[in-house]
Amino acid sequence: MPRTIKVACAQTGSVESENMLSSVPTAVKMIEQAAEKGAKIITFCELFMSPFFPNRLVEDNDHFFTEPDGPVLAPILAAAKKHAIALVLPFGERANTGNYNSALIVNSSGKILGTYRKTHIPAYFPNEKAGGTGSYEKFYFTPGGSLPVFDVDGVRIGVQICNDRLYPEGSRVLALSGAEIIFMPIAYSVYANPEHRNSIWELAIRSRAFENGVYVVAANKVGVEGVRRHLGRSMIVDPTGMKMAEASNETEELLIQDLDLDAVSASRKKFPWWRDRRPELYGPIAQG
Template sequence: MAGLNVVMAQLNFMVGDIPGNLEKVISVLEQSAEKGADVVVFPELTLIGYPPEDLLLRPSLETRIDNALNDLKSRMPADIAAVVGYPKVVDGNVFNMAGVFLNGNTVTEYAKQCLPNYQVFDEKRYFTAGHSPCVFELSGIKVGVTVCEDIWLPEPTEQARLAGAEIMLNLNASPFHRGKNYERDELLGQRANEGQMPIVYVNLVGGQDELVFDGGSMVVDAKGEKQFQAPFFEEGLYQVNVELGDDCATITPNQLIEPPSELASIYQALVLGVRDYVNKNGFKGVVLGLSGGIDSALTLAVAVDALGKDRVEAIMMPFRYTSDLSKNDAADEAERLGVRYQSISIEPIFDAFMASLAEEFEGTERDTTEENLQARARGVLLMAISNKKRYLVLTTGNKSEMAVGYSTLYGDMAGGYDVLKDVPKVTVFELSRYRNTISEVIPVSVIERPPSAELAPDQKDEDSLPPYEVLDEILYRYIELDESAEVIIAAGFEAQTVNRVLRLVDINEYKRRQAPEGVRITQRGFGRDRRYPITNGWKIGD
């Protein structure tokens, strides 16, 4: 039986840091050579990171990549192949390329054929599609190469099979959303079975702005059965030996770890997204407003798990409507998590605003203006602390609130990163309960009491919004499934509620455009996924 010893380099790269990424590649090759590997497979666009977006349009791209590849070939250890992703400029066209390098030479190159242009992907903006399969020989085995989306469609695998490939190496930068790992399992099984060859699937890991890449690299045999599963949400080098017989493939070691549950995977994605956003952008730590409510409580827990307690500061900013229960719960959680905690009243700031505006407001009734002033006073305090300490402000709004505009511009939306931006309110409750199964850091009273912004006496969220169980289902249908009002109503939802919710979503696009980045955990988040014009005449019923 012919065999191939493969290292799956499930790594976290920095977008744009070509020299730093190259050093990581060379270090991994040296480690893998010492362990007797035949080939190391890296993720998609290894050298520049994913997604590089308009960095691909920079005039110096070609020179920088050429220099890095020449450096790689001159420094790589002998007798070990590297399959590396990078952008390559050919006659003015940019290709999403995978190159195979061995003993200082370029063995072959493969240009990605299937360029995704949906959800968060817009590769057709940058890349030209390839058309030809790539098959090379290594250790007596004919090896095919594809890149990410190529594995989601049957044609590239079939091309490789017809060109004689006996095993497929697939380089990926596949972002996380809830349930994604099950989709990949089914897909790889189907594609391996069709191509009658094992597939080595290597995925990127790490956070990049709103995207989180969850790793989960794996190997499936020629029958589509998974034989090796790497961990999720963590870097690592995973070495497997693939032996090919006449009618079977043997993969050793056989490692089938249980993937994390859906809630565990969402929580880990939030933690990784926060950690990489803060660290890769050079912030010393984070600060957030801790209100005693569930959103800020969960955000604080994620922040501490991501960065450690010494890099997190929580600020309670009470007002006359802030209950003693909220004050006590906030202090309790801060103590449980061991973070620096301060209480700064916004009463004098609010009073100063109102005094300055007294003449302008004369003869008017009290309304949401005064509520928004409270939120904006808090935003001013947090941003001042951020400026002084070089701490990133974490905002705490969830997807349900962002969808319907239940937030204040330059108030609770003021900050640099929104941990829960793509997390519906019902899921916030579920994640809080999940986190407490690890260690009870969120007071039970925070989870059990009705949510309230506490900007007015005895205020509750459901005074202004439908129950979150109803709201979140309507939002899921409208935002993620693109269902019309008629379809949602026909599914059993009250017409007046549906029309009101959909109108709120539509008229608050301007707010979401000014919202900070946040971790994407669904198939359609507010960001790269969903791009609607602010000014438009589209009718809700359409």
């Protein structure tokens, strides 16, 4: 019997308020729309509930973080449970061991399966050109220490958050661990070089899908926040690296796509990456 799942990819817009509760209505509305269209799982963008605060240094930043069971996420979790839709829910996580750039994984029954914490934390200093903003994530976030795969209602998924996608090792580990879909919450902007940033946007996303024989669902933020312009162009890519759906670079949008999970094993037979791998040669990658 064919295995299929309908996924939703929520491209959310710019956020002005630093009160994360202000973004709850948008999230709930997109969950409702996704459920109405038959989607069984939805992902949102990286840190979508606040302005992208890591592009500057802010000493008073505690309000950008919350606990998974806190009041900020509660109405979103309730909406997803009501509509029986699973969630990949990015948020700034406050924990005893530090603050993390995280995504909460929740099944369609509302059960929290776990949390993925971004592992590759960047620091890009401001470009002097107009629109050139920095990324000071290393000042805000503790890096995660694992690459878990979650069984969400019978589908094996992994998560890579934004900068993680540029390191192929993480996606490869997820694929080797059985992931069929890799969700990528992203907050990618054009910085001060829109032509270059626009042209390279899809390279890593499509490469991670093709080289691992997995679906990639990449949700990127869209719109202008101060001098920072998020690119949008969220996309869903099949296991052969071909784009199945792509959002615009201008407005909020909800992508809905049916995924044939049998295509994962089919692509790996057509492109036998696993058969021809040479792990005994890859030691230097792990050694750094």
